[in-house]
Amino acid sequence: xxxxxxxxxxxxxxxxxxxxxxxxxxxxxxxxxxxxxxxxxxxxxxxxxxxxxxxxxxxxxxxxxxxxxxxxxxxxxxxxxxxxxxxxxxxxxxxxxxxxxxxxxxxxxxxxxxxxxxxxxxxxxxxxxxxxxxxxxxxxxxxxxxxxxxxxxxxxxxxxxxxxxxxxxxxxxxxxxxxxxxxxxxxxxxxxxxxxxxxxxxxxxxxxxxxxxxxxxxxxxxxx
Numbered sequence: 001x002x003x004x005x006x007x008x009x010x011x012x013x014x015x016x017x018x019x020x021x022x023x024x025x026x027x028x029x030x031x032x033x034x035x036x037x038x039x040x041x042x043x044x045x046x047x048x049x050x051x052x053x054x055x056x057x058x059x060x061x062x063x064x065x066x067x068x069x070x071x072x073x074x075x076x077x078x079x080x081x082x083x084x085x086x087x088x089x090x091x092x093x094x095x096x097x098x099x100x101x102x103x104x105x106x107x108x109x110x111x112x113x114x115x116x117x118x119x120x121x122x123x124x125x126x127x128x129x130x131x132x133x134x135x136x137x138x139x140x141x142x143x144x145x146x147x148x149x150x151x152x153x154x155x156x157x158x159x160x161x162x163x164x165x166x167x168x169x170x171x172x173x174x175x176x177x178x179x180x181x182x183x184x185x186x187x188x189x190x191x192x193x194x195x196x197x198x199x200x201x202x203x204x205x206x207x208x209x210x211x212x213x214x215x216x217x218x219x220x221x222x223x224x
Contacts, residue, residue, distance in 0.1 A: 046070065049069060052066055084119065086123055094127060094130040094131070098137075101137070104148070108153050109154035110155045112156060115161075117224070121203075125200070125220065128192035129218060133167035133216075134150070136168075136216060139169075139170070147168075150168075151165070156224075160223050169216045206221040
C-alpha cells in the first residue's frame with residue numbers, strides 16, 4: 001500500500017507538471033503578441049501627446065493635463081526589461097501582484113540573448129520562487145511593525161545563469177533535516193519547491209536555500 005501511494009503521488013505530480021508546461025506553452029505566443037502590442041501602443045501614445053503639446057500653444061490647463069497623462073503612462077511602464085518577452089511577462093506580472101500586497105520589491109534582471117534553458121522551465125522556476133517569497137512575507141506578518149520585502153537578482157555569473165530571490169520572514173522557518181517546508185502546509189515539502197528542484201537537476205544546476213534571522217534566500221546556478 002505504501003509503494004502504491006508513492007507511485008500514485010509521483011504520477012499525479014507528473015501530470016500536474018505536464019499540465020502546467022502545456023498551459024504556459026500554449027499562452028506563450030499570446031503573451032508575446034500582447035506584450036509587443038502594448039509596447040507599440042505606448043510608443044505611439046507618447047508621440048501623440050508630444051504632437052498635441054506642440055499644437056496647443058499657450059493653453060496652460062490643457063498642457064498640464066497632457067503632461068499628467070504622459071507621467072501616468074510612464075508609471076505603468078514595465079518594471080523589468082530583460083530583453084526576453086516571456087521572462088519579462090512573468091517577472092512583471094508577479095512583481096505587480098507582490099506590490100499590490102504592500103510588499104516592497106527590489107528587482108534587477110538581465111538575460112543573455114541565447115538560452116539553452118527552455119523559457120518554460122525558467123518561467124516555472126521564477127514563478128514558484130516569487131510565489132513562495134510572497135507567501136512567506138504574508139505569513140503572519142503585521143506590515144506596520146515588520147515591513148515585508150523581496151529582493152530579486154538575475155544575471156550572468158561565471159558563465160552560468162545566476163538567480164537569487166530573498167525575502168523577509170517572521171518567526172522560525174520550518175524544515176525537516178535539510179528540507180525546507182512549504183508555508184502552505186507544514187506536512188508537505190510543497191509542490192512548487194519540488195518543481196524548482198526537478199528543473200534545476202534537469203540542467204545539472206545548483207540550488208542552495210538558507211535562512212538567517214528574519215531572512216530566507218534561494219540561490220540557483222544554471223549552466224549555459
